[in-house]
Amino acid sequence: MRGVVLACGEAAESLVVPEGVRLHALPSRPGKAEVDPLLTAELVVAGTDADLAAVVLRLLRKDKLGTTRVGYVPVGGRSTVAAIWKLPADPAAAMDLALTGSAGSVPLVRDDAGGVLLGRGVLEQPRGVAYCDDSVAFRGEASSVVVRPDTEGLVVTITRGTLFRRKETFRGRAFQFGGTPLSPLSDGVAYPRPMQRWTWYRHTHDLRLVLPSR
Structure with a gap:
């Protein structure tokens, strides 16, 4: 033991x-x-x-x-x-x-505010622009963004719509968001203040x- x-x-x-x-x-x-x-x-x-x-x-x-x-x-x-x-x-x-x-x-x-994400990161009702590596993950509004670690780095699930929900998945090393201030959730814990920009990325x-x- x-x-x-x-x-x-x-x-x-x-x-x-x-x-x-x-x-x-x-x-x-x-x-x-x-x-x-x-x-x-x-x-x-x-x-x-x-x-x-x-x-x-x-x-x-x-x-x-x-x-x-x-x-x-x-x-x-x-x-x-x-x-x-x-x-x-x-x-x-x-x-x-x-x-x-x-x-x-x-x-x-990790995130660019000095924290770590081990399970599930969430952005609720984000409005703005988001990228996964060099790809545009969404532009405008989304119902939610969920970020999780995976074997290569991270996997991002974008959900749009309310009645008819549509999901899109991206994989990469980094996810970046910029737009209307919101409080990101990392492993169930809300960041203490709204952020206009937020990044989750694979540590070295x-x-x-x-x-x-x-």
Whole structure:
């Protein structure tokens, strides 16, 4: 069994870890003061996608992405991260994988405000112009934009219309939006102020995430 377990928010109340595994209870979306003293070469994060993103952000800031193996145990609702990378939904199975599995490289998506996106980014009712790499993703209005990491970088789903919804998908390394101010959502957390411009893009270094065997 490998790794220090960081149980975020309500995860600490229900989480069961094997004997001998160190568990640290942290608040939801922990910050520098809570996370940095606990960073080791092998981490397990239990909580929501936003909790995982908070810990990964600290790895990024401390330049430890390439040297840290990260296991993830989704707790507290549906996890887009688990769905993308096919992690177990059952907490016990997810814990076993996180502690014993091998890490693979997965793209890490950043934004131009200094944050990271691990599961699902959303722009609600954007109005303006957006690009995925060099392609125009939309011009004018859309019902929503959803951005997720994928094996090559990121995948963007544009939804238009209300009664008759039309969807279009783009794949690339970067998504850029400019237009009417809005508050982007990253892993369920709204940016604290409206932004006229927003970018999600693939970072130069990947995340070493523990994945199921293929």
